[in-house]
Amino acid sequence: MHYFSELAAAGNFRRAAERAGVSQPSLSAQIQLLEAQLGQSLVERGAGATMLTPMGREILRHAHAILADVSALSDLARSDGDAMIGTIRLGASPTLGPYLLPQVVARLHRDHPELRLHIREGLPHDLLRDLASGLHDVVLTQLPVIGDQYFVMSLFREPLLLVMAQDDPLAGQRCVQPEMLAGRGLLTLSPHYRLSDQIQALGKAVGAPVLRDYEGTSLDAVRQMAGMGMGIALLPALYIRSEIRDHDDVTIRPMASQIIEREVGLVWRRSAGRAAIYQRLADMVISVAGS
Numbered sequence: 001m002h003y004f005s006e007l008a009a010a011g012n013f014r015r016a017a018e019r020a021g022v023s024q025p026s027l028s029a030q031i032q033l034l035e036a037q038l039g040q041s042l043v044e045r046g047a048g049a050t051m052l053t054p055m056g057r058e059i060l061r062h063a064h065a066i067l068a069d070v071s072a073l074s075d076l077a078r079s080d081g082d083a084m085i086g087t088i089r090l091g092a093s094p095t096l097g098p099y100l101l102p103q104v105v106a107r108l109h110r111d112h113p114e115l116r117l118h119i120r121e122g123l124p125h126d127l128l129r130d131l132a133s134g135l136h137d138v139v140l141t142q143l144p145v146i147g148d149q150y151f152v153m154s155l156f157r158e159p160l161l162l163v164m165a166q167d168d169p170l171a172g173q174r175c176v177q178p179e180m181l182a183g184r185g186l187l188t189l190s191p192h193y194r195l196s197d198q199i200q201a202l203g204k205a206v207g208a209p210v211l212r213d214y215e216g217t218s219l220d221a222v223r224q225m226a227g228m229g230m231g232i233a234l235l236p237a238l239y240i241r242s243e244i245r246d247h248d249d250v251t252i253r254p255m256a257s258q259i260i261e262r263e264v265g266l267v268w269r270r271s272a273g274r275a276a277i278y279q280r281l282a283d284m285v286i287s288v289a290g291s
Contacts, residue, residue, distance in 0.1 A: 001063040007027070013031075040055045085114040087115075087117075088137050090117055090136065091119075092119055099238040099243070101140070104284055108281075132269070138278050140264070141264070142265075143264065150268070150270065151275065153278075161237060163250050164232045164250060166227075166250065168229065177256050178258050181202075181207075181208040186231060187216065187231040188222065189217075199234055214231065223235060223244070223250060266278060266282045
């Protein structure tokens, strides 16, 4: 299964053998053995790139999950059960990771040098798919997350603040009443993000249309559009704290009489054997977010 996973990632037998540290004939023989044991053809062989068959793609998803559990079992066996050692593969939303995880990584490196944190960003749907398949051990994402196979640990609630151009008529308000947004265009990310759902709901409640023609691909893009006066954005406090300074191109204002928040959590498979370590990682994320 390990060789099969390497073949899927590399795209051909030569590169897969190099990645796995074996000869190409040895890797090819192991793939043939796996196919014989399963009674299924897993790869389409040709002169160019190697492609997985439809059954191969399905088998790969299960293989990743199995390999992840074997890796977790190995780490657990080398530890006393909750020692911060080994490798954690963390998936993170791009609306969270860049503004929170650098400090988490720095603390882990300082306090637990034997623990390695490998971080990969992805859209919320992709994060959960890759968590289920074993590509991620744990994911940092906006809640809610639904699924009996997951353990969901709520970490903190983060306010969303209004961001607008400095010359926007609402910039002179200390707090913006919800009804003041009526008729104003709201900027947001694509519907792939739960943050977009929240802004859509707010816009519907106050009569502020969401500008779908100007969907941002990142929080930076949304902020830049707001700074150019294209609309009003609601951005997370962590992003604002990390990326926006006094006298920048935008003005930050809270909503009066209505707190808009997003809930952030850490999610892992219930079958994972390192829950104690993930809970300690969660405590560290909470500490960084609150500092």
